[in-house]
Amino acid sequence: MIESRMGVTVRQKGGYHAYIPKPLPPNPTVHFDDELHHLLSEADRALARLDGMTIVLPNADLFVAMYVKKEALLSSQIEGTQASLQGILQFEADMVPTDDINDIKEVINYIQAMDAGLARTSSNLFSLEILQDIHRILLKGTRGGKKDLGKIRTVQNWIGPQGSTLWSATFIPPPPEKVPELLEELEAFIIADDRMPPLIKIGLVHAQFETIHPFIDGNGRMGRLFITFWLCRKGILARPLLYLSIFLKAHREEYYSLLQEIRFEGDWESWLKFFLRGIIEVSNEALANAREIIALKEKLLDTLVRNNVGGLSAVRLIDLLFAKPVVTVADIGSALGISHQPAYDLVNQFEKLGIIREITGKKRYKKYLFVDYVLIIERGTGI
């Protein structure tokens, strides 16, 4: 236990105790033992390898869009959103999704929040204004979003199992009147020109943000979005390729209990090690996935040649499927600039070869799924 790093619990009117953290950086500062050194350098390298891959990747933008969907889905699933990747793809293809529309909406919002955050070019990514903008996009039109869209909370909140109260909560974040000041301190730490390694810094920021819990809802997702914003802004990733949430979801209990140990033991190092382990694991996995996707593309081109499905249109259809894994004949016609009949013939050939599969079961307005590709991206997103 390192007492000087620990915040204080302050008794509130009503008898419960709210927690007020110490400002960052931890004091004494983060202790780099051999393990932490090793993990940091391994995480840096894993991220660099992942980032480097985008240079050799054909049509990198196509994959990136799918990776963003995957992160959006997983980050939303951590706190119970029950959507699937295929549900998202169905929704984007104007089908009635098999998942709950509210859950789909949350994931779509997350994707939009990601795009909006990445598009912001102002030098201070963590200003209150940006936080509120992103929050507004994230919770727009969702179940939890009515009360406090884009607003820093003015009431006390708490974290705990469903049905828990302020008196039985697992954790009670700071009282609302303290939140603006704590966010200002966090912002000052973020923009401070220290020489802290960026991965360590964002690890600290994420945990502190979750402790402050500045919004009524959406704090987990906001905190995870900022990890990606930060990595991209710092030039550590050229594109938002990391879906850390798969790791946080798989180790959810540990994620939560390590946050608690920061608060009540002053143990930042265990959290940072866990966080870096996650970055290493997910970067390596994303890299392996990308290799599989490249191999899939080569295999498909080879299949076309061997089966005499030739022509530029067939090759371009493969590219289209990587960008848009659910398509109609009309989509293909307009994307490839060909008329209905050749588009239809192409679809039939691709279906016979097992590359795409019809998913509506209808006679008209058929839609086709690029099966093998979705299977690769979908891994780990089962609910």
Ligand SMILES: Nc1ncnc2c1ncn2[C@@H]1O[C@H](COP(=O)(O)OP(=O)(O)O)[C@@H](O)[C@H]1O
């Ligand atoms: N002790 C804790 N137990 C559970 N979650 C915690 C704890 N401390 C912080 N959290 C964070 O709170 C998030 C949930 O808060 P919430 O505002 O509902 O976010 P969201 O709606 O985005 O899931 C978790 O994802 C986690 O990041």
Ligand SMILES: [Mg+2]
């Ligand atoms: Mg929530």
